[in-house]
Amino acid sequence: MRYGTGPEVLREVTCTLKPGSFHFLTGRSGAGKSSLLKLMYLAHRPSRGLVTLFDEDIATLPRQRLPFLRRRVGVVFQEFRLLNHLSAFDNVALPLRVAGVKEGTIRKHVDELLAWTGLGDHTEARPPTLSGGQQQRVAIARALISRPDLLLADEPTGNVDDALGVRLLYLFEELNRMGTTVVIATHSESLVSRFKKPILHLEDGVLIHHDRVEAKDGTADPRDPRKQFGRGTKQ
């Protein structure tokens, strides 16, 4: 893919994420990690190549069907992208409201999730009044509220100390155990070596696999790709 008429920032990327898998996406700053995630959460279309998400070809899918695919993907953005004029509660509730869920159901689920993430006392607080760690939890709660099939996190440990980063990854691991496919972009070598998970490594727009723990993931059915990147190249 490319931004506008700029150079191709992703060139040779071929991979298939099996449902229920857990991957780290690594690479130096500027290698294209965020760009690859943008393709996955449908913020960009590839300029060439094939992207399939939940067995749908993104290139041929009518535009009005994309929102329904996006609702199955939870994203924790690098800069959180919380809405500062809305309370923590309303921020977390947003994906459900957008999907037209009834207000009573929303209240129950959001209150539950905020309590679970330890934000039960801050439901009415606006993001600017929260600490960085608290904002991150709001962002994670927003990504999880609609029980996504695919969870994408862009440098989630970038803004927090190591101890918190580790706790966060245990949380993602827990979600993965419950069936969510997880992709975490990070450049933290310590985290990657600590959690023995398969790695997708990007170098200047070229993807290199390091499937360290193949045995663990061998359970997934390769004929049922939840998410595929390119047969051949995707750019």
Place this chain on the structure above:
Amino acid sequence: MIRSGRTDLPLSRDPSVRLVPWIIGLMTYLACLMLAGSLLLSEMLGQWTNGLSGTVTVQVLPQEQEAPELLNERVEKLVRILERTDGIDEVRAIPLEEIAALLEPWVGGTASLDALPLPRLIDMRLNVAAPPPMGELKTMLSNADPGALLDDHGIWQDQLADLVIALELVAGFIVLLVGLATIGIVIFATRSGMAAHQDVIEVLHLIGAEDGYVARQFQNLALTQGLRGGIIGIAMGAATIWGLGYAADHIDSSILPQVKLLAWHWVVLASLPAVTALIARSTARRTVVRSLTRMV
């Protein structure tokens, strides 16, 4: 319109939000005056066409040395014809005594009246809603009796009608321009609102909002702004119309034709805020949806 009480975009805090209803109000005010003016004009034209009070008089001229009985017969014949004509509610031959009474100040005394060849008069009250065409009525009368004369305003009435139609076209054109300007204002306000909240719109989009969901936020605001502006405009318009009406009432009324806006005219004017609101709403919706289709 679902959940119109809750919005995800802080649009109502934008500085332009307070200004837009006043601009729309001004536009509605202009439209209101133009509409009221053209409604009054067509009402006025209608009344002039019917004769000022809806009554028309026919003069029956006596022929030389004509016996009064023969003249009476001619008048009675005309009255019978007129009574059978559509669009005439009432026909009354004015008795000779009344004509004499009218003339008394000029002639003095009643003694010599019999000797004068007085014309006879027939008063008609026309059906204001469906008056007979004046041209046809005139031909019919002169066919029936060459001495019967209908007051002839035909030519200047036609010219007046042309003038009124021209004025109404101008008024209609101005209303159209005002409508286009209102649409322009809403497009501009919506676009600047979208630009100011691009980040929020993007987040909504990425968490799975359909275009209609984002559009709803803008169209609800536009609806209330259009409604507010419409009410401001119609309030100023009504004040102006009443003010002019008050002034007109205190001018010698014999110069001005007595025209007032009818109930249905007020209904048309009162519907302006709703029309403005709906135009604003659909404009905002189209603007948002069109610009969102540029996003993936």
